[in-house]
Amino acid sequence: MFRLIQRLLAPAPERMPGSDADLALAALLVRVARTDHMYSIEEVERIDRILMARHGFGAHEASAMRARAETLEAEAPDTVRFTRAIKAAVALEDRLALAVALWEVALADGSRDAGEDHELRVLTGLLGLTDVESATARQRAAMP
Numbered sequence: 001m002f003r004l005i006q007r008l009l010a011p012a013p014e015r016m017p018g019s020d021a022d023l024a025l026a027a028l029l030v031r032v033a034r035t036d037h038m039y040s041i042e043e044v045e046r047i048d049r050i051l052m053a054r055h056g057f058g059a060h061e062a063s064a065m066r067a068r069a070e071t072l073e074a075e076a077p078d079t080v081r082f083t084r085a086i087k088a089a090v091a092l093e094d095r096l097a098l099a100v101a102l103w104e105v106a107l108a109d110g111s112r113d114a115g116e117d118h119e120l121r122v123l124t125g126l127l128g129l130t131d132v133e134s135a136t137a138r139q140r141a142a143m144p
Helices: 002-008 018-034 041-055 059-075 079-089 092-106 114-126 131-142
Strands: none
Touching (some): 018 079, 018 092, 041 059, 079 114, 092 131
């Protein structure tokens, strides 16, 4: 984990190999779930489902990746530096897919509030996405 954090915070981070990028993106999902200081079972289950769908994992593999992501998230720098590092190291199409997943996690508890809206607008902006792309991601995440 420490090496991944070092690579993310390098002055000019290179594109990450797939497994590192996947773990960094999963850690950001955990960070969003923890934003309100309530890491609910619905959020944990949503993260696991996202990981299963994204990677073709079974439940055990998704849970193991989420556990690694929780550790990485706890060790990662502040959100601004973390998201900027991800922006520099992760391809745009992966960041667009991440925006949908971030909204899915934020909406997992069945409610939406101004604080979550603001946090996700900031995060998606730091990831290099426009407000329109964030709104589109939110709409996609809200679809049943």
